[in-house]
Amino acid sequence: MHRTILAFHAAALAWLAAGPAQAAPSAGQTYFERNCASCHTVDAKMGSRAGPGLYNVVGRKAAGVAGYNYTDALTRAGAAGKTWTREELDVFLRDPGKDVPGTAMPIGIADSKARAATIDYLASQSGKAAAPAAAAPTASGAKAGAWTEDKPGDLHHLTVDKLVAPFASESAGNGPKVAARPDNAMPAVPKGFRISMFAGDTGKARLALRAPNGDIILAETGKGQLSILRAKDGDKADGASVFASGLSRPYGLALWPSGPNPKYLYVANVNSVVRFPYANGDLKAKGEPETIVDKLSDTTGGHTTRTLAFSKDDKTLFVSVGSATNIASGIGKAPPQPLAQWEKAHGLGGAWAEELDRATVLAFDPDGKNRRNFANGLRNCVGMLVHPQTGDLFCSVNERDELGDNLPPDYVTRVKPGGFYGWPWYYLGDHEDPRLKGIRPDLKGKVTVPDTLIQAHSAPLGMVVYQAPAGAKHAFPKEYEGDIFLALHGSWNRGIRTGYKVIRVMMKNGAPTGQYQDFMTGMVLSDRDVWGRPAAVTVAQDGALLVVDDAGGVVWRVAPDR
Numbered sequence: 001m002h003r004t005i006l007a008f009h010a011a012a013l014a015w016l017a018a019g020p021a022q023a024a025p026s027a028g029q030t031y032f033e034r035n036c037a038s039c040h041t042v043d044a045k046m047g048s049r050a051g052p053g054l055y056n057v058v059g060r061k062a063a064g065v066a067g068y069n070y071t072d073a074l075t076r077a078g079a080a081g082k083t084w085t086r087e088e089l090d091v092f093l094r095d096p097g098k099d100v101p102g103t104a105m106p107i108g109i110a111d112s113k114a115r116a117a118t119i120d121y122l123a124s125q126s127g128k129a130a131a132p133a134a135a136a137p138t139a140s141g142a143k144a145g146a147w148t149e150d151k152p153g154d155l156h157h158l159t160v161d162k163l164v165a166p167f168a169s170e171s172a173g174n175g176p177k178v179a180a181r182p183d184n185a186m187p188a189v190p191k192g193f194r195i196s197m198f199a200g201d202t203g204k205a206r207l208a209l210r211a212p213n214g215d216i217i218l219a220e221t222g223k224g225q226l227s228i229l230r231a232k233d234g235d236k237a238d239g240a241s242v243f244a245s246g247l248s249r250p251y252g253l254a255l256w257p258s259g260p261n262p263k264y265l266y267v268a269n270v271n272s273v274v275r276f277p278y279a280n281g282d283l284k285a286k287g288e289p290e291t292i293v294d295k296l297s298d299t300t301g302g303h304t305t306r307t308l309a310f311s312k313d314d315k316t317l318f319v320s321v322g323s324a325t326n327i328a329s330g331i332g333k334a335p336p337q338p339l340a341q342w343e344k345a346h347g348l349g350g351a352w353a354e355e356l357d358r359a360t361v362l363a364f365d366p367d368g369k370n371r372r373n374f375a376n377g378l379r380n381c382v383g384m385l386v387h388p389q390t391g392d393l394f395c396s397v398n399e400r401d402e403l404g405d406n407l408p409p410d411y412v413t414r415v416k417p418g419g420f421y422g423w424p425w426y427y428l429g430d431h432e433d434p435r436l437k438g439i440r441p442d443l444k445g446k447v448t449v450p451d452t453l454i455q456a457h458s459a460p461l462g463m464v465v466y467q468a469p470a471g472a473k474h475a476f477p478k479e480y481e482g483d484i485f486l487a488l489h490g491s492w493n494r495g496i497r498t499g500y501k502v503i504r505v506m507m508k509n510g511a512p513t514g515q516y517q518d519f520m521t522g523m524v525l526s527d528r529d530v531w532g533r534p535a536a537v538t539v540a541q542d543g544a545l546l547v548v549d550d551a552g553g554v555v556w557r558v559a560p561d562r
Helices: 010-018 027-036 072-079 086-094 112-123 339-346
Strands: 193-200 207-210 216-220 225-230 239-244 253-256 264-268 273-277 290-293 306-310 317-321 360-364 372-376 381-386 393-397 410-415 452-454 460-465 484-488 501-508 511-520 534-539 545-549 554-560
Touching (some): 086 112, 207 253, 207 534, 207 545, 253 306, 381 484, 393 460, 410 460, 410 511, 452 501, 452 511, 484 511, 484 545, 501 534, 511 554
Parallel strands (some): 381 460, 460 534
Antiparallel strands (some): 193 554, 216 225, 225 239, 264 273, 273 290, 306 317, 317 360, 360 372, 381 393, 393 410, 460 484, 484 501, 501 511, 545 554
């Protein structure tokens, strides 16, 4: 339930098309569509997505879908006789990690009523899986984006004029199986650099932020807590301290004000923003968090990461909120108010219904007041930062799924105030999504084309502008200064796996050139197995690059070999 693929599965679309004569969706169906359809389908014709299909799940043996890349933990549970009865589903969905330690299922359903309704709904879903389709011809560009071709130093430059057509290849359900790191295996980095383990057992942290004193603050989203790593000699963390717990899927982190003496640590929960009093060197929160934004959106399913950044003058807090669905196919063709009135209030291209204030960057004053839409149409801006020199806001964006192996590319871009970046009706300029054809012709010619395109389905997450701190002993060579390092978490919707690496987004005078370069690779074993998934990057006090690997539970350290 951690990446959005489709808003409404076939049953929901059929209900919408049939009109009021059909029964309204049940509470369980609604919960599933808003929270679970991001990874799972109940339509037998659609097979698996990032997670296995859940039709026929009640009564099925655990890890029982043929061909799906289950974790070893769930495979062992199935081999030991675990079967998905209603009772077993209730236990698992309450706390997946507790019931099956090592499962890839990131988040459970804590509310007992929602859990019961969802299980009732799943129990009603059945069907016979379609026979596997014949292999489609390899799509144009597939090899160029394949993990087998990755090596540090390779340059890439994708351009809008060379996009493939929609559905040029089959839509794949090719989620990775996370395997143990082979003995002595290390990620590959460019010649002239060395890599080591900065910290292990990091609880599958998702995001990292360096404090002015050099401490590394980690958001452990699944655990609902923040931890702090401290390294006296810089090469390796001495240990971790839990700064705060009891948070709701915390992700985004920001210190305010900027500079050497922050007063607050801001944290983005899944549907709120809070802040803790903070001073350099704090290892424990000094009190309960203060809520400054009590609700970000009416819906919380689909994409659940919320990223934070402050403007260069510290006067604006930016909050990115990813979409609830893949392409908003269920929101209808018109907003609840006249279009001009709606966009005056919500910005150009602002969506509605369950996508209200989703796929957007919101802006607030530092106290959480003066809310406004800064930019729209960014399907899932997970990586977000303000460039330290130019003050430009940047987003790395996960684009939509199920258009084929190579469409549309993900991207990194400067985000303009009032800008519209296409989702859900268009992508990469005036390319209309064929599944929503003709709904918003008024937006043609108004879509901002992003700066740097990245191989489709790479899943870009955290990023950082490389700036060596003053006096850094392990600063990167000067040619890296001002470039962006970006973590690619890796594909599920691509037949030939891609991503699972860290790239260098090339910049010139604070603007992207359109090129990117592979920097850290080597974490994929096969088109089935991976042993690492980069989720975030930050620059350490000594100038080394730190890479958060949320699959291996490791923070890697990359420094010049000198």
